[in-house]
Amino acid sequence: MAREMYEAMSGIGTSEGRLIEILGNGTNQETREMSAAYQRLYGHPVQDDIKGDTSGDFESLLLSLVQCQRDETQKADVAQAKADAQRLFEAGAAKLGTDEKVFYSILTTRSWAQLRQTIAEYESMHGHSLESAVTSEFSANAQRGILELLQCAENRPGYLAERLHKALKGLGTNDRNLIRLIVSRCDVDLGNIKREYEKKFDTSLQADVSDDTSGDYKKALLTLIG
Incomplete structure (x- = not known):
């Protein structure tokens, strides 16, 4: 996967979809192994190339994913999901501007089961989908990346x-x-x-x-x- 990451960022243009697919679907251990292999093969951390080949919110999202902080338990905590849904609402649809850090913190650290529950609680509590909120609050590659993570969580x-x-x-x-x-x-x-x-x-x-x-x-x- 280290070579796949490198090739997604080298040459003309960057393959954003491939980066999200690799970092969004790997386990913590797989991502750590990819990062170690990247350092061995190319002589510098994968984070350096992420910073050099991406920018803005999308860069921040990828750097959050490569930190390998996702909870890998299989159970969802409904109370936590409700709290996260409210935090996401307050960081986006409820205010002028967007607190991107709240989105990245939740979307890159919660387990997939927890994110599924959060997506359901968000719509139940606020009358619109989390996907629609992301579409309104983010643009370009960051929007695409977050929507793909939500899609991974749901199915x-x-x-x-x-x-x-x-x-x-x-x-x-x-x-x-x-x-x-x-x-x-x-x-x-x-x-x-x-x-x-x-x-x-x-x-x-x-x-x-x-x-x-x-x-x-x-x-x-x-x-x-x-």
Whole structure:
């Protein structure tokens, strides 16, 4: 993943979607290992390149994610979710301007289960979705990054199914993204991703991979997909 991070930030332009996908979906241990490998391979911390190749709110979001502070427990605390929902409201929709630090603090440290509960509590308490608040309060890459984190919290397999579909059906097959997604998830949740893919796109992941790849490469991917 260190090489993927480097390539997402090197060359002309930055692949913001790839950065969010990698940092947003990795466990704390995976992100720590990526950071250590990045230092070994490139002689400087990954944070240096994040600062050099991104800016503003999006830079702050990525730097928060790379700190590996996400709670990895599986249970949600309803009282905490209500409190976080209120903090997010007061930091955004309830005031003129946005307190971005509150958003980053909650979105990059709470467990996925806790974020799911917070999303539900926010809409129940305030009559509009957290996604709509983010759309109003943030712009450009920061908005996209936060919305993708919320999508991960609500339905990670669905989010990754969409990333796979984009890799297959965009302007030419994005082989690097396709390989990364399948290899990184094949022993984690690829079965769930396959089910979401079929629900969303009315075809199987296997069928689309078979249509868009060939030869030994196709055989290897189909073997991993199962």
